[in-house]
Amino acid sequence: MKDLKSLIDVEKLPQHIAIIMDGNGRWAKKHGQPRVFGHRNGVKAVREATEAAAELGVKYMTLYAFSTENWGRPKAEVNALMTLLVQTIRKEIETMNKNNIKLQAIGDLSQLPSKSYKALQEGIESTKHNTRMTLVLALNYSAKWEIIEAVKSIAQQSKDGKIEPNSITEATFAQALSTNGMPDPELLIRTSGEQRISNFLLWQIAYSELTFLPIYWPEFRREHLYQTIIDFQNRERRFGKTSEQIINSKK
Ligand code: IPE
Ligand code: IPE
Ligand code: MG
Numbered sequence: 001m002k003d004l005k006s007l008i009d010v011e012k013l014p015q016h017i018a019i020i021m022d023g024n025g026r027w028a029k030k031h032g033q034p035r036v037f038g039h040r041n042g043v044k045a046v047r048e049a050t051e052a053a054a055e056l057g058v059k060y061m062t063l064y065a066f067s068t069e070n071w072g073r074p075k076a077e078v079n080a081l082m083t084l085l086v087q088t089i090r091k092e093i094e095t096m097n098k099n100n101i102k103l104q105a106i107g108d109l110s111q112l113p114s115k116s117y118k119a120l121q122e123g124i125e126s127t128k129h130n131t132r133m134t135l136v137l138a139l140n141y142s143a144k145w146e147i148i149e150a151v152k153s154i155a156q157q158s159k160d161g162k163i164e165p166n167s168i169t170e171a172t173f174a175q176a177l178s179t180n181g182m183p184d185p186e187l188l189i190r191t192s193g194e195q196r197i198s199n200f201l202l203w204q205i206a207y208s209e210l211t212f213l214p215i216y217w218p219e220f221r222r223e224h225l226y227q228t229i230i231d232f233q234n235r236e237r238r239f240g241k242t243s244e245q246i247i248n249s250k251k
């Protein structure tokens with residue numbers, strides 16, 4: 001494990017890593033347990049990923065915890081997830097403060113059950129002065145919803161005469177998103193073997209490196225993060241240019 005970590009070039013860390021934590025249900029099924037058992041065991045993986053990222057010096061980590069589409073699951077599972085959210089936040093606040101990690105959230109938080117919303121706000125408030133890493137939970141999150149909200153806000157500003165339609169830039173748009181102020185994720189990881197985005201951060205991942213891991217989320221450990229970062233550092237990010245241009249610009 002130590003060896004893997006030492007292969008990481010800390011000068012070239014992704015500043016922001018986004019993770020689609022998928023496969024809790026299938027992991028539980030594999031162990032002959034109800035889906036909720038998988039969600040509960042996913043918490044350990046969250047802790048591993050968060051602490052490993054913070055220790056390395058990653059500045060932002062965004063975890064997809066509940067999509068707007070997830071409301072369509074059986075009521076008992078939704079309730080269990082919301083309860084788990086409250087319990088986990090309450091339990092982890094102390095450790096987050098000890099580790100100097102700031103909690104943030106994106107998504108339509110106003111639609112969360114009031115208990116979950118309250119626990120979340122308490123967590124955000126209590127960790128707001130922490131500076132080592134920001135942990136962003138995507139909750140009741142939908143990238144299409146986020147984009148529509150940005151469009152509405154920009155349209156309103158235009159209507160109010162505060163913004164000229166012709167002056168709207170990518171930066172204007174990025175500022176209207178809930179990730180305002182955060183760098184775009186350079187690296188997006190999805191566990192469970194599924195290779196899709198499921199309505200996560202559509203604008204922000206325009207140039208992200210994607211990694212799909214063939215493990216279920218409760219199996220995710222620090223080593224998976226280390227290995228993924230090592231692979232990321234061995235990729236050539238060309239941004240539309242040629243390989244020769246990239247190599248020459250590094251000389
Ligand atoms: C991810 O695991 C957790 C959430 C979506 C809340 P799943 O619950 O989607 O697990 P699978 O994909 O059904 O195995
Ligand atoms: C995506 O996982 C959402 C989260 C991880 C919270 P899903 O399991 O809901 O995604 P789909 O429906 O299989 O695409
Ligand atoms: Mg899933």
